[in-house]
Amino acid sequence: MTKPAPLRPKPDGAGSSVQLLPLSELPGPNLAMRKLPHPGRWLAAAVVVLLLAVLVRAFALGNIRWEIVGEFLTAPVIIKGFGWTMLITIAALALGVVLGFGFGMMRLSANPVLRYVAWFYVWVFRGTPVLLQLLIWFNIALIFPNLYIPGVVDVKMVVVMTPFVAAVLGLGVNEGSYLTEVVRGGILSVDKGQVEAAHTLGMTPGQTMRRIILPQTMRLILPVLGNSAVGMLKFSSLAATIAMTEMLNAAQRIYFINGAVIEMLFVCALWYLMGTSVLSVGQFYLERHFGRSQGGRA
Amino acid sequence: MSAPIVKTVGLRKSFGPNEVLKGIDLEVTQGEVLCILGPSGSGKSTLLRCINHLEVPNGGYVWVDGQIIGYELRKDVLHELTVKRLRAQQSQLGMVFQHFNLFAHRSVLGNVIEGPMVVRGLSRAEATERAMALLDLVGLAEKAEAWPAELSGGQKQRVAIARALAMEPRVMLFDEPTSALDPELVGEVLEVMRRLAASGTTMIVVTHEIGFAREVADRVVVMIDGEIRETGPAEAVLADPKDPRVRSFLGRVLARPAECDA
Ligand SMILES: Nc1ncnc2c1ncn2[C@@H]1O[C@H](COP(=O)(O)OP(=O)(O)OP(=O)(O)O)[C@@H](O)[C@H]1O
Ligand SMILES: [Mg+2]
Numbered sequence: 001m002t003k004p005a006p007l008r009p010k011p012d013g014a015g016s017s018v019q020l021l022p023l024s025e026l027p028g029p030n031l032a033m034r035k036l037p038h039p040g041r042w043l044a045a046a047v048v049v050l051l052l053a054v055l056v057r058a059f060a061l062g063n064i065r066w067e068i069v070g071e072f073l074t075a076p077v078i079i080k081g082f083g084w085t086m087l088i089t090i091a092a093l094a095l096g097v098v099l100g101f102g103f104g105m106m107r108l109s110a111n112p113v114l115r116y117v118a119w120f121y122v123w124v125f126r127g128t129p130v131l132l133q134l135l136i137w138f139n140i141a142l143i144f145p146n147l148y149i150p151g152v153v154d155v156k157m158v159v160v161m162t163p164f165v166a167a168v169l170g171l172g173v174n175e176g177s178y179l180t181e182v183v184r185g186g187i188l189s190v191d192k193g194q195v196e197a198a199h200t201l202g203m204t205p206g207q208t209m210r211r212i213i214l215p216q217t218m219r220l221i222l223p224v225l226g227n228s229a230v231g232m233l234k235f236s237s238l239a240a241t242i243a244m245t246e247m248l249n250a251a252q253r254i255y256f257i258n259g260a261v262i263e264m265l266f267v268c269a270l271w272y273l274m275g276t277s278v279l280s281v282g283q284f285y286l287e288r289h290f291g292r293s294q295g296g297r298a
Numbered sequence: 299m300s301a302p303i304v305k306t307v308g309l310r311k312s313f314g315p316n317e318v319l320k321g322i323d324l325e326v327t328q329g330e331v332l333c334i335l336g337p338s339g340s341g342k343s344t345l346l347r348c349i350n351h352l353e354v355p356n357g358g359y360v361w362v363d364g365q366i367i368g369y370e371l372r373k374d375v376l377h378e379l380t381v382k383r384l385r386a387q388q389s390q391l392g393m394v395f396q397h398f399n400l401f402a403h404r405s406v407l408g409n410v411i412e413g414p415m416v417v418r419g420l421s422r423a424e425a426t427e428r429a430m431a432l433l434d435l436v437g438l439a440e441k442a443e444a445w446p447a448e449l450s451g452g453q454k455q456r457v458a459i460a461r462a463l464a465m466e467p468r469v470m471l472f473d474e475p476t477s478a479l480d481p482e483l484v485g486e487v488l489e490v491m492r493r494l495a496a497s498g499t500t501m502i503v504v505t506h507e508i509g510f511a512r513e514v515a516d517r518v519v520v521m522i523d524g525e526i527r528e529t530g531p532a533e534a535v536l537a538d539p540k541d542p543r544v545r546s547f548l549g550r551v552l553a554r555p556a557e558c559d560a
Contacts (some may be wrong), residue, residue: 105546137419191399191402193395193397193398193399193403194399194402196393197395197400197401197461199419200350200352200388200389200391200392200462201388201412201416201462202385202386202388202389202417203413203416204382204385211416212401216402216403219403249549257488
């Protein structure tokens with residue numbers, strides 16, 4: 001057996017030469033300073049520039065008619081489609097947040113029935129593909145031909161369940177099942193002392209939840225919500241499969257006619273990037289607002 | 299002799315098989331300052347938390363100024379109170395925690411006005427006016443707009459005291475209010491507590507600050523293994539404890555250099 005290595009590195013070991021300056025040789029205070037060079041960064045930059053050049057060349061010489069991209073970028077159908085995309089995104093996200101907070105709180109309720117209901121919701125909607133859910137909502141009239149609540153509404157389901165409504169329900173309810181778990185985790189991570197302090201002041205569970213726990217949960221789950229918003233914008237393209245004329249669907253209808261497949265897809269890509277960028281900016285400001293107390297234990 | 303305001307009757311608490319409080323009988327009178335001493339794990343925090351029902355006792359009960367905490371007595375049966383009524387009782391017992399527990403998302407002023415606004419329904423203006431007076435009392439009026447994260451430990455604890463006082467409690471409970479502080483910050487908190495005591499506030503203080511107990515407490519109890527082993531005026535208990543285990547505990551504590559003559 002070999003002896004264990006000594007804990008301390010040997011002085012003057014390879015690659016660790018130490019400069020020894022006797023006190024008598026110390027220079028004055030006004031010395032020029034030189035930063036450590038970072039060759040790795042320069043190398044990385046060179047590689048990136050090279051790759052970009054290759055890509056740009058491929059796109060420029062490839063079989064893409066850029067004038068068509070430019071033409072359709074601002075075409076009314078596309079802009080209208082993008083409007084629907086944004087509308088679905090915002091409505092579904094709002095629904096998801098409401099459901100997420102509602103079921104998230106139920107998951108931690110003292111009432112066991114509420115706990116099981118919330119657990120079941122997550123189990124069903126997180127456990128099946130969102131595309132499948134979308135199709136089921138769209139075809140829900142096959143199970144419930146009429147939307148009938150005594151004294152409130154009584155209409156044919158096919159009238160209510162438009163592609164837009166189905167898209168918002170499908171995406172929102174699915175997102176809610178993810179956010180339920182996020183909210184639950186957020187609530188659990190709030191320091192127990194905060195809750196005890198609220199109780200000793202005489203705050204009821206509802207007041208404690210609204211005024212102490214949820215605001216602190218917000219700060220913790222906002223990064224996830226930002227992610228959800230961006231994801232939702234992209235998943236809204238699934239609504240194209242249920243004949244919702246959101247942007248991707250509109251683009252597909254155009255390229256079935258003019259054959260400019262890659263061009264129309266690029267138009268969509270540019271709009272999606274625009275949308276997600278705007279959402280990221282919004283997220284930045286929201287996070288700054290909720291992070292202003294700089295968190296931490298109080 | 300003034301009237302009793304807090305009384306615990308045969309208070310018992312277990313965590314699983316671990317019996318932490320073994321029948322505590324304690325009486326505190328109006329305006330009295332009671333210090334609870336005892337080794338770590340003897341059940342001091344648990345006793346305080348049972349008094350304000352943060353922990354639900356397994357046996358016995360707590361009486362505060364005419365009410366049994368958490369229950370209503372009807373025909374020799376204790377009926378559990380609704381949460382709302384329990385909270386109303388709890389707001390009458392101000393609690394100061396070892397780790398402050400200031401609301402992280404509220405400013406200093408926001409922490410102090412939270413209870414009066416939400417629980418007692420005061421207007422923001424009225425709550426703010428009274429909160430500023432309390433912040434002035436603890437010497438932090440100029441920090442009203444600061445966030446808790448920007449304060450020193452001693453400042454946080456003084457805000458926490460102001461927050462508890464804002465509910466105008468009948469009794470103030472302190473659970474090792476200076477144990478989480480750097481030694482040089484202990485004095486400012488003890489000073490505020492000393493002033494409170496002088497103004498006639500009823501206080502139950504769990505502490506390791508023997509100097510504070512000696513100087514401020516009207517009475518000291520020593521807890522060991524979930525029982526009160528010694529009770530009496532600070533001087534008598536500290537100078538001549540009868541119980542051998544109390545003697546050895548105090549011997550250990552008093553041997554330590556005093557860190558508390560602020
Ligand atoms: N929530 C809990 N769950 C389980 N056991 C607990 C809980 N709280 C306290 N205990 C146990 O009860 C006993 C007494 O704890 P307590 O905190 O009351 O002691 P203490 O006298 O305040 O000690 P210290 O001086 O260290 O604060 C300990 O053995 C502790 O492990
Ligand atoms: Mg303790």
